[in-house]
Amino acid sequence: MEKSGSTIDVFLSEEQISNRVKELGEQITNEFKGEEVIVLCVLNGAFMFCSDLMKEINLPLKLDFVGLSSYGDDTQSSGQVVITMDTKYDLSDRNVLIVEDIVDSGLTMKFFMNLVRGRNPKSIRLASLLYKPARNKYPVDIDYLGFEIEDKFVIGYGLDYAGRYRELPYVGILNAGN
Ligand code: IMP
Numbered sequence: 741m742e743k744s745g746s747t748i749d750v751f752l753s754e755e756q757i758s759n760r761v762k763e764l765g766e767q768i769t770n771e772f773k774g775e776e777v778i779v780l781c782v783l784n785g786a787f788m789f790c791s792d793l794m795k796e797i798n799l800p801l802k803l804d805f806v807g808l809s810s811y812g813d814d815t816q817s818s819g820q821v822v823i824t825m826d827t828k829y830d831l832s833d834r835n836v837l838i839v840e841d842i843v844d845s846g847l848t849m850k851f852f853m854n855l856v857r858g859r860n861p862k863s864i865r866l867a868s869l870l871y872k873p874a875r876n877k878y879p880v881d882i883d884y885l886g887f888e889i890e891d892k893f894v895i896g897y898g899l900d901y902a903g904r905y906r907e908l909p910y911v912g913i914l915n916a917g918n
C-alpha cells in the first residue's frame with residue numbers, strides 16, 4: 741500500500757482487529773456485570789479503538805477523553821509525561837476503564853494509572869490495543885489486551901507517526917520512502 745511516497749505494510753488487518761475488539765468487548769461486558777463504567781479514552785491514539793470497543797460493550801457507559809503526552813515527533817519516548825487534558829468526572833467510587841492505543845515503555849500508563857488510583861475509584865482496568873513487551877521498562881497490568889507485538893514502530897487505526905496516518909483502518913508498518 742502506497743501513501744505519499746512511503747510504503748505501508750499491513751500488520752494487523754481490519755478483520756483481525758475487529759474480531760479481537762469484539763472478544764474484548766464481550767469480556768468487559770461479562771466482567772462488569774451490568775455496572776456503570778466510566779471510559780477514559782487516551783487521546784489521540786486511542787480514539788478509533790475506543791470508539792469500536794465501546795460499540796461492543798453492553799453496559800451503561802460514560803465517556804470522557806484525557807490527553808497525555810509522552811512523545812514528540814519521534815519514535816523514542818521523551819521519558820516525561822504531561823497531562824494536556826483531564827477528565828471532568830469525579831472518579832471516586834466509580835468503575836474506570838482506561839483505553840489506550842499502545843503500551844510501549846509503560847511510562848505513560850504507569851503515570852496515569854497511579855494518578856487515577858489516587859482518586860479512589862471503585863475499580864480501575866486498562867484496555868490497550870497493543871503491547872510491545874521488548875520495550876517495556878515500567879510494568880503495567882493490561883487487563884484487556886488486543887495484541888502483543890514485536891519491537892516495530894506501527895501506525896494506523898489511531899496510531900501516528902509525526903501526527904500522520906491515524907485514519908488508516910488497519911495497523912501498519914511504515915517503511916520510510918523519500
Ligand atoms: P510509553 O509511555 O513508552 O508506553 O508510550 C506510549 C505512547 O507512545 C503510546 O500511547 C503511543 O502514543 C506512543 N507509541 C509507542 N509506540 C508507538 C508506535 O509503535 N507507534 C505509534 N505510537 C507509539
Ligand code: MG
Pocket residue numbers: 782783784785786841842
Ligand atoms: Mg498514546
